[in-house]
Amino acid sequence: MIAPTPTSPVSVRDIYKAFRRKTGETVKALDGVSFEAKAATLTALVGPDGAGKTTLLRLISGLMASDAGELEVVGVKVAADPQAVQDRIGYMPQKFGLYEDLSVQENLDLYTDLHGISAEDRKAIYPRLMEMTQLGRFRERLAGKLSGGMKQKLGLACTLVRSPELLLLDEPTVGVDPLSRRELWEIVLKLVREEGLTVVVSTAYLDEAERCDHAVVMHAGKVLAQGSPEDVTAEAKGRTFILAVPDGMPARSLQARLFQQHGVIDAVPEAGQVRVVLASAGDTASLAPNGAKDAPRPVPPRFEDGFMVLFHAVAGQAHRNAMTLDRPQSVDPNAIAVEVHDLVRTFGDFTAVDHVSFKVRKGEIYGLLGPNGAGKSTTFRMLCGLLPASNGTLRVAGADLRTSRAEARQKLGYVAQQFSLYGQLSVDENLDFFASAYGLRGRRKADRVAWAKRQFELDQFSRLPSGQLPGGFKQRLAMAAALLHEPEILFLDEATSGADPMARREFWGRITSLSEQGVTVIVTTHFMEEAEYCDRIVILDAGRNLAEGTPAEIRSHAAATGGEEPTMEDAFIAIVEKSRNGPAAQTAGNAA
Amino acid sequence: MIAAIHFRASGRLRRIAALIRKETYQVFRDPSSIAVGIVMPMMLLVLFSYGLSFDVKSVPVAIVLEDSSADARGAASGFELSEYFAAVPVKTMAEAQRLLLGKTVDAIVRIPPDFARRVELGDAEIQILVHGTDANTARISLAYAQGAIGVWMAREAAQGRIIAGAPIGIESRMWFNDANESSYFLVPGLIVLVMTLIGALLTALVVAREWERGTFEALFVTPVRPGEILLGKTVPYFVLGLVGLALSVAGAKLLFQVPLRGSLTILTIVSMLYLVVALGIGLLISSLTKSQFIASQLTMVVTFLPAMMLSGFMFDIRSMPLVIQGITHIFPARYFVSLLQTLFLAGDVWAVILPNAAVLAGMGALLMSLAVRATRKKIG
Amino acid sequence: MLDSLLRIFALIRKELLAILKDPKSRASLIVPPIMQCLVFGYAATYDLDNVPYAVLDHDRSAASRALVAELDGSGVFTRVATLRRTGEIADYIDAKRALLVLTIDRGFERGLYAGTVPKVQVIADGRNSNTAGTALGYINAIAVAFGNEWRERQGLAGPAVQVTVRAWYNPNLETRWNMIPSMIGMITMMMTMMLTAMSVAREREEGTFDQLLVTPFRPTEIMIGKALPAMMVGVMQSTLILLVAQLWFQIPFAGTYPMLYMGLVLFVTASVGIGLFISSIAANMQQAMIGSFVLVMPFMLLSGLTAPVGNMPAALQYFTLINPLRYAISITHQVYLEGAGIAQLLPELLALVAIAAVTLPFAAWMFRHRLA
Known part of the structure; x- marks a missing residue:
């Protein structure tokens, strides 16, 4: 009675789906999408925010109905019988709805029961899942008290309690640190390779797409290209080069200059150098006048490069995002903007931040890196005055925000991890409110709001409720609101988590130019390549300070492999693993 | 084939049991459910028993x-x-x-x-x-x-001195409540309020919260059926409602000796019927609004205030203008109050019990089927 | 100082925008109070209108028939049956078909002639003893009036002692005059408490609260910025109910508006303080909502509106001293119906000031404390 699994567990033919916004306009989420996922393969849906990835996965799982087109999943027409599909597949939504007031074990039990797993099977599955996800120690902990990465792993475990015929994962690694990300992918790949599971995953991390069997590159509801990752990578063949950076110049400055360059599709800092993708193969002439030390060195392309080339073809030149402050701030290179000394924060008998110290100079970009639950967010919240420290001292712009008067807060801007402006209020109303909150008024307020809207290209959305903004613009609005009062210090908590590659480049373009104009920027991030944009970084794990220094100093912690300079990610993993395996190894992965 | 059916049935029971267990944990971990189910009935009972009286005396x-x-x-x-x-x-x-x-x-x-x-x-x-x-x-x-x-x-x-006047002597007797104790009619009212808050308000809030927090999305893509989700939501609050009922009845008898002249079984049965109706309203409202704020506002206007003002608990329906009397028929609380007052003070009067219970049963069936229809495993 | 005021003003503007921008939420602030006031204005009454009653007339005399006719014509009682046997009484009362059964004993007419106080028995359904008591009062009054009139018509001596009655401020003794002005306090309290309690809980749940806390806002400023819009909405809703009372129910307003609004503003301040207190404890919207409910219930029950304060045991009477609703109802009654001035209201006004002076700083303290 149950339809056998066909050779293509997912077959999508010419699917259309449109939504109506509250303002009345219609948005085409999917505009004639077709693809097939073959049995026992890994298919990746890649594309920027708003490409339609989530909508597509929801259609496949029967949570939405399409406007037109044919959709067959595990041999069943989804529209006719969604339940038959839902009985047989596993689906992990972007924001996995764990019950935060239930423990890890209770969440797992719920899903095993819902999938009808027998007690004997359970005995076999649980140890495997626990081994896979390293959640064994936290069985009794409430899901709400887990760190972001742990939550994602628990979500995956809940999805995998029964071996489904098809597994759908919607951005499973958003907000997950590199270590956990690597582990998560190992789990998924093992399921595909060893157990013949069919997996469709959507992702904004392009290095992940490199590992899949079939990549579907999407943009604005359409499929730009599909094929093996090599096919996509091949798009950038002969166009990728590495440029060395002159001494004394931060890689990000060269990168920013190159990114502006005509004929350059993409430029990112990498291992102290800059990697570029050219619009046409071999056109290295355009790179010459940028102060690069040596001649460009050709390198083999990566998936990301191919993606940028494809994307460039439809979306045109990426945004040039240098921004100009009305009043650049004077930079005294020796002035200290933030000073943390011996900072401790405990929750009950659990130490989230364990004697951390660091200093940030004015005008620096300073990164806080670490696995989920390392204490980054806790440190961050203490810096911003949202949480009192248990012990130690901290000074931000010369004051402890916890105890200082409100005026001290005037000097800082804060962009939270999740969008946290007022969703019902329009862009203009939000900006107006935050401008007033920071004491701007009259002419000056109008000027600053106009400046912010110009710099962040928000004019087109002036009257749209900010909750309905496209994802990337929410991020821009949040930053605009944080910069209205020209703060000396800008705090960004995982600001690029979940952002697509375009949005991330745009974002860093802005950060770089802010820092050049004297603004101190403190960021937390999970994207290791983003650490390359920082002047200095600190790596935290289990609340302790593991390493601090410039990106080059941090990279030197990892051995070079195969003549290539180690990447930041290699270094990060080396440092964290060394500390965890060392004599002083502590319980890792505790609550943030 | 039979084995398959059996397997399917047992799968269904396990799913329902799992959902009920999950919801029960959540009830116990959120102080506000306990506040409505246990603290509030106790507080009101103490208030009433401690002498809050609607009587005109002294x-x-x-x-x-x-x-x-x-x-x-x-x-x-x-x-x-x-x-x-x-x-x-x-x-x-x-x-x-x-x-x-x-x-x-x-x-x-x-x-x-x-x-x-x-x-x-x-x-x-x-x-x-x-x-x-x-x-x-x-x-x-x-x-x-x-x-x-x-x-x-x-x-x-x-003493033999006739003063003409008061030519008619009224000899009155108050049946069911000779002592004219207002606590006698406050207790039924208390039960209605508690049941309404647990059944409708609490359920509306917890279901709307699942929509708001996105916990339904993953749950939907499992073998679980919409009806099972509803049942999983209903049973724990149903039980909590019965706990509230038991507390109120026991308190009423022990603290201020309100008689229970009808049978406890019938009282339990009609209370269950009313709980089903209240749960149905809560589920329906939350499925339609999917927002805690709007759901709570709506539930208050549709269930709680009518239960207080239009049910005959505080103000007798017979003293209302005809239009308002007509309106009271829409609200289930009216039937429940009538049943409770009769069961507590008069006894098993079938002429009251049957029609009122029948209306509640009908409303319950209607609301539940509407709730099932409104709960579809769809996003957006 | 100016900065502080401007910040507060910005927050007030933002709060009002958030409440009033969405047509749905705007309607939810205006329609329910009016609807509630209309429906409950009619429903919340002890004035009986259509009381079903049955009669068992053992006398079957001209006088007994005249008494029944008097009841039928009173507009309060509606005869649903004329019984023949005493056994039938239970059927009618038990099944709620009649609220009262009037039994006229044999010898009723004779007694009237003789002036020997003939008896009429009334059996009332005590399941709602309040209504029953009221209905009995009506019957009593009608019967006494009938007796006097009847004897007069027969040329017999009238009663030696007449009771004459005058009611101050509410000449026809309509409960509506009592209930509707009370609604100003009741409905307003419920809405403002919930609005303040939910508004902070909502920001917590949506994560916007942290964003607010990193701006130069001080906790006190946030509190004021949250309190004032809720107060404005509260006073606006009071005004709506006041309009319904005057325009729809035509209850004459005896007092002065400045006096009434002075009382209302103080009352709303006190209830907002309680709402803020709830919001400082509640972790999420569910807790805020349930918390408001659990608090509003005793406030309503102990407001003296339905249960006279004088009848409560001493401990409860002390509790009513901290119940803002008690004072609000007392003030609206006195201003609305009696036209009271400041001298008469001073104790109530001072009590409200005292409550606000405790709840607001306490909420502010909790606010700061919880943020720590």
Whole structure:
């Protein structure tokens, strides 16, 4: 009675789906999408925010109905019988709805029961899942008290309690640190390779797409290209080069200059150098006048490069995002903007931040890196005055925000991890409110709001409720609101988590130019390549300070492999693993 | 085939059991569910039992005796002896009026200077002045005042002196509540409020929260059916409602000896019916609004306030204008209050139980089927 | 100082925008109070209208028939049956078909002629003893009036003692005059408490609260900025109910508006303080909502509106001293119906000031404390 699994567990033919916004306009989420996922393969849906990835996965799982087109999943027409599909597949939504007031074990039990797993099977599955996800120690902990990465792993475990015929994962690694990300992918790949599971995953991390069997590159509801990752990578063949950076110049400055360059599709800092993708193969002439030390060195392309080339073809030149402050701030290179000394924060008998110290100079970009639950967010919240420290001292712009008067807060801007402006209020109303909150008024307020809207290209959305903004613009609005009062210090908590590659480049373009104009920027991030944009970084794990220094100093912690300079990610993993395996190894992965 | 059916059925039961277990954990971990299910009934019970009373008793009245004759004192004594009044002797009318204005007394009884002489003439007058802002107390006091004067006349009559007047004696008996205790009708009202809050408000909030927090999305892509999700939501709050009921009934019997003249079984059955209706409303509202804020506002207007004002708990439906009486038929609380008052105070009167229970059962079936229809495993 | 005021002003503007921008939420602030006031204005009454009653007339005389006719014509009682046997009484009362059964004994007419106080028995359904008591009062009054009139018509001596009645401020003793002005306090309290309690809980749940806390806002400023819009909405809703009371129910307003609004503003301040207190404890919207409910219930029950304060045991009477609703109802009654001035209202006004002076700083303290 149950339809056998066909050779293509997912077959999508010419699917259309449109939504109506509250303002009345219609948005085409999917505009004639077709693809097939073959049995026992890994298919990746890649594309920027708003490409339609989530909508597509929801259609496949029967949570939405399409406007037109044919959709067959595990041999069943989804529209006719969604339940038959839902009985047989596993689906992990972007924001996995764990019950935060239930423990890890209770969440797992719920899903095993819902999938009808027998007690004997359970005995076999649980140890495997626990081994896979390293959640064994936290069985009794409430899901709400887990760190972001742990939550994602628990979500995956809940999805995998029964071996489904098809597994759908919607951005499973958003907000997950590199270590956990690597582990998560190992789990998924093992399921595909060893157990013949069919997996469709959507992702904004392009290095992940490199590992899949079939990549579907999407943009604005359409499929730009599909094929093996090599096919996509091949798009950038002969166009990728590495440029060395002159001494004394931060890689990000060269990168920013190159990114502006005509004929350059993409430029990112990498291992102290800059990697570029050219619009046409071999056109290295355009790179010459940028102060690069040596001649460009050709390198083999990566998936990301191919993606940028494809994307460039439809979306045109990426945004040039240098921004100009009305009043650049004077930079005294020796002035200290933030000073943390011996900072401790405990929750009950659990130490989230364990004697951390660091200093940030004015005008620096300073990164806080670490696995989920390392204490980054806790440190961050203490810096911003949202949480009192248990012990130690901290000074931000010369004051402890916890105890200082409100005026001290005037000097800082804060962009939270999740969008946290007022969703019902329009862009203009939000900006107006935050401008007033920071004491701007009259002419000056109008000027600053106009400046912010110009710099962040928000004019087109002036009257749209900010909750309905496209994802990337929410991020821009949040930053605009944080910069209205020209703060000396800008705090960004995982600001690029979940952002697509375009949005991330745009974002860093802005950060770089802010820092050049004297603004101190403190960021937390999970994207290791983003650490390359920082002047200095600190790596935290289990609340302790593991390493601090410039990106080059941090990279030197990892051995070079195969003549290539180690990447930041290699270094990060080396440092964290060394500390965890060392004599002083502590319980890792505790609550943030 | 049979095995397959059996397997499917047991799968369904396990899913439902799992959802119920999950919901139960959540109930126990959120203090607010316990606050509604247990703390509130207890608090209200204590309030009522501790003497919060809707009865008109010991109404303070100022007695202005402007005549010092035996007749005048006799008439005044009628008020002093009555349990309905707390007489405050006052010298002058001016002082009494000051007391009335200051709400120290609710009424003034004035016995004028020539009272005794005019009794003999047959046209004596006792003036009563009430404070009309509390119209109900005022009116009830008036009726009692007539009675108090009647007591005096009857006493005189017993001594052989016929004072013409009070030509008709009203002998009244309050069935089911001889002592005229307001706690007797407050307890049924308490049960209605508790059941409404647990059934409708709490359920609406917890379901809307699942929509808001996105916990439904992953749950939907499992073999679980919409009906099972609803059942998983319903059962724990159903049980919590019954716990509230048990507390209220036990408290009512133990703390202030409210009789339960009908059978406990029938009381439990009709309470279950009402819970189903309330749960149905809560589920329906939350499925339609998917927002905690709007769901709570709507639930309050649709269930809680009518349960308080339009159910016959505080205000008798029979004293409302016909249009409003018609409106009360829409709200299930009306039927439940009627059932509760009858079961507690009158007994198993089938003429009341059957029609009201039938309406509740019908409403429950209708609302539940609507709720099932409104809960579809779809996003957006 | 100016900065502080401007910040507060910005927050007020933002709060009002958030509440009033969405047509749905705007309607939810205006329609329910009016609807509630209309429906409950009619429903919340002890004035009986259509009381079903049955009669068992053992006398079957002209006088007994006249008494029944008097009841039928009173507009309060509706005869649903004329019984023949005493056994039938239970059927009618138990099944709620009649609220009262009037039994006229044999010899009723004779007694009237003789002046020997003939008896009429009334059996009332005590399941709602309040209504039953009121209905009995009505019957009593009608019967007494009938007796007097009847004897007069027969040329017999009238009653030796007449009771004359005057009611101050509410000449016809309509409960509506009592209930509707009370609604101003009741409905307003419920809405403002919930609005303040939910508004902070909502920001917590949506994560916007942290964003607010990193701006130069001080906790006190946030509190004021949250309190004032809720107060404005509260006073606006009070005004709506006041309009319904005057325009629809035509209850004459005896007092002065400045006096009434002075009382209302103080009252709303006190209830907002309680709402803020709840919001400082509640972790999420569910807790805020349930918390408001659990608190509003005793406030309503102990407001003196339905259960006279004087009848409560001493401990509860003390509790009513901290119940803002008690004072609000007392003030609206006195201003609305009695036209009271400041001298008369001073104790109530001071009590409200005292409550606000405790709840607001306490909420502010909790606010700061919880943020720590």
